[in-house]
Amino acid sequence: MWNVLNGVRILDLSRVFAGPAATQVLGDLGADVVKVEEPGKGDEARGFGVTKEMVESGITVSPSFVALNRNKRSVAINLASEAGQRAIRSMVRECDVVVNNFRPGTMEKYGLGYEDLRAERADIVYCQFSAYGNVGPLANFGANDVALQAHSGLMSITGEADRSPVRCGTSVIDLHASLALVIAIMAALMHRERTGEGQMVESSLLRSSAHLMNYFYGEYWVTGAIRKPMGTANHLSVPNQVFPTADGSVVIIAPGDDMWRRCATALDAQALDRPEWRGMLDRQRHRADLIQAMTAVTLRLGSAELIDRLAPAKVNVARVNNLGQAADHPQLAAIGAITSFEMDGREVKAVASPFDLCGIPPAPNRPPPLLAAHTDEVLRELGIGDSDIEMLRAQGAFSQPRTTTSGDSR
């Protein structure tokens, strides 16, 4: 972690992916992130994808929780209890940012809405993350990543031509949303630095999905075009897709006219460097013929040979890796994209935040917290005395709710 946000304390009431991924980046930047979880149960993501085999081999916390919750401390507070709500309001006085992703209205129901919390701390940055936003016909619909892949039309352009759409294999809308939240929070902190004013900032899975779809919507608004799935190909340029080789497959991309010329020359000038394919619009128009001619050439060559010919010609070419090949590729470690921390006595690897600040040496990471591990420590740091902590405890602030409230979260 870096020291950029040292001194910024974040009370993170969010769970599952987008919110926790956002606060992890803020933690990586040096913020003090206090993760508030439900007593006894914790962030549901702790259990996601944990199989019987994993439990039997000693893995009880999910890889997705581990991937998104380093550099945080965990306190367990029952938000449904009046004492728990009082504890949060006390804590907010010493915090700079509050993050939540409850359904619209839930925080208000708990007495923890923006107006409630700014009464405790006037310059609080209050971050509301939701599925579809706080107003409009879908405001009260719950959703997750896959729901927004469907709603946004991303699914409708992902898949093989003339077959059913599929999802993008990773939680792209959640993770993209997480970086949007980080930006919104940093912008609000910069605004506060200059003006002394806090504010509410918002984002949603819907806004994240729309940003990912921006040029498709823009095209539709102007031309009415409704794009469809194209397998591995791309409507923007030709060639720009996977090609089969003698021993596997590679992606070859040569969008610009110069790059296409170099590509054609490096592969088979006679077959490919045709005058009628030299312009970008020409290649679009003759897409099918060009792909067929390219395929005839690539099928004659091995993947390594293709890469050896195209890379030096500065044509974009890449292997189609599986997860293991990708995760273990030496390039990933070489650029510092892998970070680590100690957990249960062993070194655990994780993907670093997706940027590097070359002028600031990083400090070691905190591992993802055990549920409730820091409740007393954090409350004390936030100025709540031992006798008050005991009273809150006696009143049920830190105990499991009688009926679980997790169903109210998105």
Place this chain on the structure above:
Amino acid sequence: MWNVLNGVRILDLSRVFAGPAATQVLGDLGADVVKVEEPGKGDEARGFGVTKEMVESGITVSPSFVALNRNKRSVAINLASEAGQRAIRSMVRECDVVVNNFRPGTMEKYGLGYEDLRAERADIVYCQFSAYGNVGPLANFGANDVALQAHSGLMSITGEADRSPVRCGTSVIDLHASLALVIAIMAALMHRERTGEGQMVESSLLRSSAHLMNYFYGEYWVTGAIRKPMGTANHLSVPNQVFPTADGSVVIIAPGDDMWRRCATALDAQALDRPEWRGMLDRQRHRADLIQAMTAVTLRLGSAELIDRLAPAKVNVARVNNLGQAADHPQLAAIGAITSFEMDGREVKAVASPFDLCGIPPAPNRPPPLLAAHTDEVLRELGIGDSDIEMLRAQGAFSQPRTTTSGDSR
């Protein structure tokens, strides 16, 4: 646009998607973004996906360029000319941030590397964006979004089970990278505010892709699992996928135990609320049976009926929209996710940056710039006198390079 970054001037030498998408967010936040383009030709993205039909109907700039280049001014400078390089070095003295996405070494070749530019402006924030990072075995490989979808393994988990992988339909790695760049630049500006120090910040398509794949890599590193495509389903929880209905299809997601119970009850308690499916691990183990039983139920109901039953039960459910349905859905406009600007005398809609700063009223947007429209204006603002501008012009700083250098960009 908001006023958070008013006073921050960004010299943006990047082209195509990730860099321009990043600087658009910075422009939306109030930075003064000066887009440096190649004289005569401009950012290649100006031509992406422009078809003959579009040109004939008066659309000469691509929807993707329009989607990613508002709130910028364009200056055209030939970076391959000595006079052009001198112009850039002069401009840098009055800039806070420089962004580029040339291949590693190109900026240095132009005399515009970090060391060169910090000699002009000691506290410059220098943002280097590349395909695979600046070091390591792939540092000199060019790539684009699809190449990294292949390299990162994202493609290997996207598609139908037991069929060839496909790409995620949008440029998810580029756009995710753009938000990572914004964070890195804002972090560097905050660090500069506190310490007076500039620095180099970096990101890459590889880092963006790794962040999107973080929990898959994390799982692989711990368990060795190499996930495969699952159509619309998800290895993390069951049910979490598209189901066919009597008249279409909907996504139904009920990952938690409580939500699953509500889902089963709302649909067909007798068929679905079975004791052996009540725990998350149970549903994983009995995935095939559960999906089969769910499908038998959903096929009997229309999509609207399914939504009417599941939404009030707080079960996540969503329609599978096409691009037009998604772009025109009233929810998108209701939450302010659509912005606009005037271009060629008409109002053009675009997707807003993916967050809202509720405490800061936004100002109107600038439309995407015509190529080179602001060259003289910007140079003058940056303190370069008219006679110097004329000299630079006479020396070829603003003219088309004799042999195009676009092939050197990634």
